[in-house]
Amino acid sequence: MSDKYEKWRERIEKHDLSHTTGCQAQVDSSCVICYRPAEIMKKEFRRFWKWYREEIPEVTSYSGKTEESFEELMDENFHAVDRTGTEKARMKKRLVWLITSMRYERSPDKTLSELGELICQMVVASEKFTKKRKEARNLYEEYLSSESEGYSTDGSNREQDDSERTRWYEETLTKVIMKHNLDCELGIESKTRDGSCQRCFPIPEGISNNNDFLEFWEWYRKTMDAELFTGETVRIFNGLKAVQFRNRTDINEENFAELTLLVLSMRYSKKPKYDIWEISLEILEILSVSREFGIGIKKAIERIRKEKEIPEDHFR
Numbered sequence: 001m002s003d004k005y006e007k008w009r010e011r012i013e014k015h016d017l018s019h020t021t022g023c024q025a026q027v028d029s030s031c032v033i034c035y036r037p038a039e040i041m042k043k044e045f046r047r048f049w050k051w052y053r054e055e056i057p058e059v060t061s062y063s064g065k066t067e068e069s070f071e072e073l074m075d076e077n078f079h080a081v082d083r084t085g086t087e088k089a090r091m092k093k094r095l096v097w098l099i100t101s102m103r104y105e106r107s108p109d110k111t112l113s114e115l116g117e118l119i120c121q122m123v124v125a126s127e128k129f130t131k132k133r134k135e136a137r138n139l140y141e142e143y144l145s146s147e148s149e150g151y152s153t154d155g156s157n158r159e160q161d162d163s164e165r166t167r168w169y170e171e172t173l174t175k176v177i178m179k180h181n182l183d184c185e186l187g188i189e190s191k192t193r194d195g196s197c198q199r200c201f202p203i204p205e206g207i208s209n210n211n212d213f214l215e216f217w218e219w220y221r222k223t224m225d226a227e228l229f230t231g232e233t234v235r236i237f238n239g240l241k242a243v244q245f246r247n248r249t250d251i252n253e254e255n256f257a258e259l260t261l262l263v264l265s266m267r268y269s270k271k272p273k274y275d276i277w278e279i280s281l282e283i284l285e286i287l288s289v290s291r292e293f294g295i296g297i298k299k300a301i302e303r304i305r306k307e308k309e310i311p312e313d314h315f316r
């Protein structure tokens, strides 16, 4: 906001003056006389407002338009990854509307796009402010701190176990994808590298001839609810395919890092069911079977599946 604040403050002053002089002025979405806040604050909005006030201490008030813009923003799908240009523009517009419909006593430290990014992150962390504030706040702080290993889980709590398993996914979403997306959309070179960005890593032309990759994608897409891959996915896959994996213990750190990067270079339509390690091991198994028997990826997947089925058949 610091970038736009002065202009904006002038507009507010002019508008406020018009209420005393009776002269018509520009509409101002942050005016509580023109747009009275609702008498009963909605639960989600109350959480948002409490959080925002703590995060941006410069904010002083919100208006009825803020509530309206908040509702509209919550209609957006924050997990969508391949938005069209119009959808992106609409999302950005809604963020700007929300931010500028509040008043600030002085210019916030953050710029308009930083504020937008912050709100996006919190929307995802709090699941659109449906989670209790404390819970969301804890989640959010965990996202921001790099030492998430210290996260304590109660082994008996299934729900917590599940969220632990898919934490990698949420972390990527907030720490990498959203950060990168904002820059990338604005055409700024992002400090956050995102292997799952098709704009940065377009799909190579010869992809229709890369049968192994296509067979892999066919399987992976279904297994992991993946919806998109990039040129980076293809590059890493081709590299890993060339590595000789004799068995699971044979794998070195570098290869494992590549497997992780492979998983992170794709985007998902919903929370995948698997832990990043589990799925990495699956991929590894497929690659090593394919290599060991000199068969394609699809055949390798079938072979592994059959091997796993044999014990059951024996019991029949």
Ligand SMILES: [Zn+2]
Residues within 6 Å of the ligand: 015, 019, 028, 031, 032, 033, 034, 035
């Ligand atoms: Zn007014």
Ligand SMILES: [Zn+2]
Residues within 6 Å of the ligand: 180, 184, 194, 197, 198, 199, 200
């Ligand atoms: Zn990009």
